[in-house]
Amino acid sequence: MALGLAQRGFRGRITAISVSPEASDLPVGELERRLIELGFTEGAQVEILHEGLFGRDPIAVRVNDATVAIRRREAMAILVS
Structure with missing residues (x-):
């Protein structure tokens, strides 16, 4: 499942990063x-802490011991289980 589809409170582990060209305005390799x-590396633990008010974007994600805010469309490149 893509992290971008998960709801607030989700906890899981990153299985892979699979960037598609429509995931961002950045080149695939750059994103x-x-x-x-x-810190979004294979095997890292993630938890969605907060969602934005409008369109549930961006999301605040705890990756191991760090908290990071990312757009949902960029989170679609992060596969979790």
Whole structure:
């Protein structure tokens, strides 16, 4: 399942990062690099802490011990279980 589809309170583990061209305005390699730098690596534990008021975007995600805000369309590139 993509992290971008998960609801507030979801807890899981990252299984892969699969970036598609429509995931962001950034080049595919650049978005993947940025997600990895933020801690979204295979095996990392994630939890959705908060959703934005309008359109549930952006989302606040705890990745291991860090809290990061990302857009849902970028979170679609993060596969979790």
